[in-house]
Amino acid sequence: MESLKIRNTLEEDFVEIAELAENCSPMETERNSIYHIFTKFFKSTSLVAELPSGGIGGFILGFISQENPEEAYIHLLCVDPKMRGKHVGRKLVEKFIDEVTLRECKKICLITKPINWNSISFYKKLGFLEDKSQETINILGVNAVKNYNGMGQHMVVFYKSIE
Numbered sequence: 001m002e003s004l005k006i007r008n009t010l011e012e013d014f015v016e017i018a019e020l021a022e023n024c025s026p027m028e029t030e031r032n033s034i035y036h037i038f039t040k041f042f043k044s045t046s047l048v049a050e051l052p053s054g055g056i057g058g059f060i061l062g063f064i065s066q067e068n069p070e071e072a073y074i075h076l077l078c079v080d081p082k083m084r085g086k087h088v089g090r091k092l093v094e095k096f097i098d099e100v101t102l103r104e105c106k107k108i109c110l111i112t113k114p115i116n117w118n119s120i121s122f123y124k125k126l127g128f129l130e131d132k133s134q135e136t137i138n139i140l141g142v143n144a145v146k147n148y149n150g151m152g153q154h155m156v157v158f159y160k161s162i163e
């Protein structure tokens with residue numbers, strides 16, 4: 001595989017991120033303005049995997065909580081379907097962990113849909129645990145927090161302690 005450079009986003013990356021996000025089903029696509037907010041205002045916790053030939057092979061967009069600065073949140077992670085299974089996702093998450101550890105975070109959280117088996121297997125492999133502190137509902141063997149995103153929208157809430 002071409003060697004990748006994991007780097008913080010540049011503001012203009014949002015255009016390519018938006019294009020790549022179209023291929024990241026079942027992750028939902030956002031309005032371009034959301035990608036732009038991350039690449040402009042959350043550069044420290046938003047990263048891309050840059051290919052030597054140019055172009056982006058994956059991205060992770062996250063932030064550190066203002067309410068609890070010891071907690072970071074991964075909003076979106078996507079690897080180009082052609083690049084999957086080559087540890088691009090792992091490298092993005094590991095670099096994200098490095099970035100937020102430097103900023104003294106102790107915990108990372110994220111949510112995913114109970115039907116997103118790729119994502120669930122991936123995060124479990126990376127040591128993330130299902131949050132069962134809230135009322136959960138078992139969907140196809142995974143514990144989703146009931147009505148997390150509104151009535152009937154149960155979501156798997158993952159966390160990882162990084163202390």
Ligand SMILES: CC(C)(COP(=O)(O)OP(=O)(O)OC[C@H]1O[C@@H](n2cnc3c(N)ncnc32)[C@H](O)[C@@H]1OP(=O)(O)O)[C@@H](O)C(=O)NCCC(=O)NCCS
Binds near residue numbers: 026087116
């Ligand atoms: C989930 C996703 C980011 C994984 O990226 P990836 O680059 O293919 O994953 P990696 O190659 O880094 O895999 C890391 C580890 O997870 C495991 N893994 C990844 N996908 C897996 C799957 N579908 N089933 C089982 N294990 C899986 C790998 O085997 C690997 O294990 P190892 O490090 O012990 O060898 C990618 O499939 C994707 O972009 N999906 C669509 C978007 C999405 O759902 N994003 C997450 C929700 S925000």
